[in-house]
Structure formats: structure tokens, C-alpha cells
Amino acid sequence: MKALQGKVAVVTGAASGLGRAMALAFAGEGMHVALADVDEANLARVADEVRARGVRAHARRVDVSRGEQLEALAQSTVAELGGAHVVCNNAGVSPLGAVWENTVADWQWTLGVNLWGVIHGVRAFAPRLLAQDEGHFVNTASVAGLISPPGMGAYNVSKHAVVALSESLYHDLAERGSRVGVSVLCPAYVPTAISDSERNRPAELANPRKEKSAEQLAKEAMLRKAVQSGKISAEEVAQAVVAAVKDERFYVLTHARIKPAIRARMEDILEERAPRNPLAL
């Protein structure tokens, strides 16, 4: 989609981090922005930041794991802003733990936000984008959708699924000759609030209170440090997303230094050997 001015961007997880940066970057292109998140206080602040760029904003509390709430977002976006064009399915959470240690609640929460959030976003907006034969989906996966680092299996599973969903969506649209585009965003560490994602976990999916193991605490400290020392800012990632939408680029890999780990995984698959640890390469 080359011409963004005056069109409408929709961003989930817009109250913080990459979502906030994408909302502001699209506003900077002259797009009106619909902002969705469970964190209403910060969402209202970002909506004001969007309006300060001279465009309209529509902020709505949406839990992306709930399909009916995304459908309501699609309807209110069209009612308030007159349409929907660039849809960024971005909300995400990041619990840690070995595959067998994650509770059923951990899996439900992670897949509910990271995977079902994207499924519901595509289902809610695709009919509208197809009907107008104009638009672009940006699905936020992660490099964890292309490699599988240890200690974060639920997150890896959700992000590999988002890559598969996005590739399938791309083929389905192309097969129908649609002009609707797709990008899948696969960043490595970017300084945001992702390592505190428990802050927005719903009470019904809370884990029973118990002491965390020394290993879990060490992993959490490692993730926090890695995220905070990320060298590429949320604003730079958002600019890469804007460029990808304009250039109709599918894979958006913002961190070139991680590519050898992706290549190693592909080679391990093709050579049919056991996977190397991507964090030890």
C-alpha cells in the first residue's frame, strides 16, 4: 500500500512498546489510528499522542483473545474513522519456563493473546479489506517464530504459529488475486515492557501463588536484561514496518545479527540433524 495519507491504521497492543510506536509512526504518515489494548489508562495517553500529530484516534478496550471484542473493534473503527486499511495484530505476552513446567493457564494465556489475537484480528478485518480490495495486515511474530530458543516454549509455539498463519494468509490472498498485502514482523530484543507482561494477565488465568524456582528467577532476569539492552528501538522497528507496508515486503527481520541462527535452524532441518541451541551459536 503506497498511499497511506488519510487512510486508517488499526493497532492492537497499542498502549505500550512496539504497538505505541507503530500507532505513532502511522499517525506520522497522516493516517487516522484505531488503538486497542486491555490497558485503558496508557491507551488513552497514546491516543492523545496520536491526536497531537494532527490525525484522528479511536481508542477502545479490547482483549484480543476474545473474538467478539475484535469484531466490535472492526465495527467501531469503521463507524468512528470511516474505514480500516492497515491492521497490525500486535498485542503479545511472554511467559517463560520449560515446556512441561508451564501450566495450562500459561499455555491458554499465551496462545489466547499471541495466536488467537491474530486469528480474531484477521477474521474480523479480512472481509472488509477484501471487499475494498485495499489494505495490509501486519502480524507481530518474533524471531522466536523462526527459531526455538530454550526456556520459552509456549511463546515459541505461539510465534511459529503466527508465522505459519501469515504465510498461509499471504498465499490465500494471492490465490484470489487480491491486492491486500501481508507482512510478518520478526524482531529480536527491543526495549519495551514485554518482560513485565504478567502485569496485564487476567485473574481467571492466574497461576496459583507459589515461590518461583531459582532457575525461573534467573531466566526472568536474563530476559529482562536482554530486552532492555536491545540495540534497535521500538521507533526504528515501527519505521521498518511502515516501509514494509509501502514496499509490500512480507518478512520484516529487523535484527540482521540473528540471521545466522535462522540459517542454522533451516540447515539442521534439511540435514535432518538435531537442532542446535540458537542462543549458543
Ligand SMILES: NC(=O)c1ccc[n+]([C@@H]2O[C@H](COP(=O)([O-])OP(=O)(O)OC[C@H]3O[C@@H](n4cnc5c(N)ncnc54)[C@H](O)[C@@H]3O)[C@@H](O)[C@H]2O)c1
Ligand atoms: N520487545 C521485544 O523484544 C519483542 C521481540 C519480538 C517480538 N515482540 C512482540 O511484539 C509485540 C508487542 O510487544 P512489546 O514488546 O511492545 O511489549 P509491551 O508489553 O510493551 O506491549 C504489549 C501490549 O500488549 C497489551 N496486551 C497484553 N495482553 C493483551 C490482550 N489480551 N488484549 C489486548 N492487548 C493486550 C499490553 O497491555 C501491552 O500494552 C508482542 O507480540 C511481542 O511478542 C517483542
